[in-house]
Amino acid sequence: MSGFVAGDIPASGHINTDPFWPSIDLENLRATLRIDSSVTPARLETAVISAAISVNRELKTWRIEQQAAGFTKLSDVPGDIVEDIPEQVHLYKRAIEAATGAEVCERYRSYDTTNTGNHKAEELTPNIDDYRRDLRWAIRDFLGRNRTTVELI
Template identity: 70%
Template sequence: MSGFIAGAPVPSGHINTDTFWPSIDIEKLRKSLRIDSSVTPARLETAIIAAAISVNDELDAWLQAKRAEGFVALTEVPSPPVGDVTKHVYLYLRAIEAATGAEVCERYRGYDTTGSGSKNAEDTAPTIDDYRRDQRWAIRDFLGKSRTTVELL
């Protein structure tokens, strides 16, 4: 297996799920997670969609409550500003980003089954756990629930 990583331009775009949620900017997510072009656009799109399904499922009860209050988009829900977006928009996109990062890491750890590939899988395991933790924390923060971390000894 060579160390060559293609440097071709990566197509960009947006992924939209439910009209309530903000669209996901693929290029921005790719840059934020530092995902290079070795992850194909199709594979990244699949990971983002899987992440969105997971996050949207976890937030479904909250979504239904907000729709019952008359809100049609997350940007309409009162929330403190964080930069150029609201806290809820930021946390939603953060949860999607973290879930996508975990998905990509999990998929790419199995490509090289040589000794270096096995070592690489061990090196990425904490990153996968970190991404999953970040996803849980973003969702809990979004819902206004406290964070709890429990580690078995």
């Protein structure tokens, strides 16, 4: 995937999951990840839904605890504010973006099976790993856990 955007990208909408979590603006996500028009809106929506299911499952226990404490949505949970938005909202969206980026990169490999396509797939592999790392870090930051676990053998 490159930063070049070829052609017009159809208008996007929002992905809404559990009312506790903020909606995901597909157009904003596309711009943040620099996803060009070769990824159709339907493919992007599918990738975001998959990401949301995965992230929401990982954060389910935390969400239940917050709802038991009386918070009906993530933005109501007390915490630090960054750019007028709760830090937890930023981290949640970052996790969704990273999971979506990895999914799109993995699927992008199947576009072209020529030597050029194989070379492009090899170039994307570090990006996929980077997105997976960013996803793990966003989840760990969200939960207030250390990013790295070191164990002596």
